[in-house]
Amino acid sequence: MKPFAPLLFAAALTACGDRPPDPRGVDRDETLLRLSASGEAEAVPDEAFVELGVNSYAADARAAQAANSKRIEDIVKALADLGVAAKDTQTRNFSLQKLDYGPNKGRYQASNILAVRLRDAPRAAEAVTRATEAGANVLSGPSLRIADPEKANRGAYIAAYRAARTRADAYAEAAGMKIGRVLAIRDGGQYGGGYPQPYGVEERAMAMDAVAPQAVAAPPPPSIRPGTTLTRVSVQVDFALRPK
DSSP, X not given: OTTHHHHHHHHHHHHHHTOOOOTTSOOTTOEEEEEEEEEEEEEOOOEEEEEEEEEEEESSHHHHHHHHHHHHHHHHHHXXXXXXXXXXXXXXXXXXXXXXXXXXXXXXXXXXXXXXXXXXXXXXXXXXXXXXXTTOOEEEEEEEEOSOHHHHHHHHHHHHHHHHHHHHHHHHHHTTEEEEEEEEEEEEEEESOOOOOOOOHHHHHHHHXXXXXXXXXXXXXXXXXXXXXXXXXXXXEEEEEEEO
């Protein structure tokens, strides 16, 4: 059995020499290049979120609540006629209280706020107009958003990686090397292009009460311009450079 020992040792050395490089790091003939880059993409918002509601006043709690419920149902019906599904209308806040201050002191106030998702952003102005005509006297929004941000941001991801690759090519050329392989790609996150947030329900209701404690006439249709939403993303890429 002794003659086989040198053969086995030589085979083991050969296997070690043929072992593939560790994908988590560079080989001896490689140089690590770590880069950060960013990319941008623009998209047109395709849906809008608004908060609509009613403040109702009466001498007793039952009458205030009844009047409020009637107007809320009218608003929901007006939105449904516009194509807004029931699942896209959600009660955000309801309150019933006796007022101890202001021009309605001693009366009861019923307040009901609805959060409405409009899946057709260009119709946001029409939705607001129909809701106010149906009796809404509390309004916040619209907040314009993109329904599928990942799809909209795909261009930004591609641009970020291409920027990193272009920069790596420049470094490699300057160093008399070439890109051998990509070691790692790390998502640096998204920044910029945030959406404005509506202020709180309580603040909104107080602001409307101060101007018009009773039902107000429907205003002219608002001018709502969707514009574009800019998204910026960053990426970190590790390249292994090799001699040419």
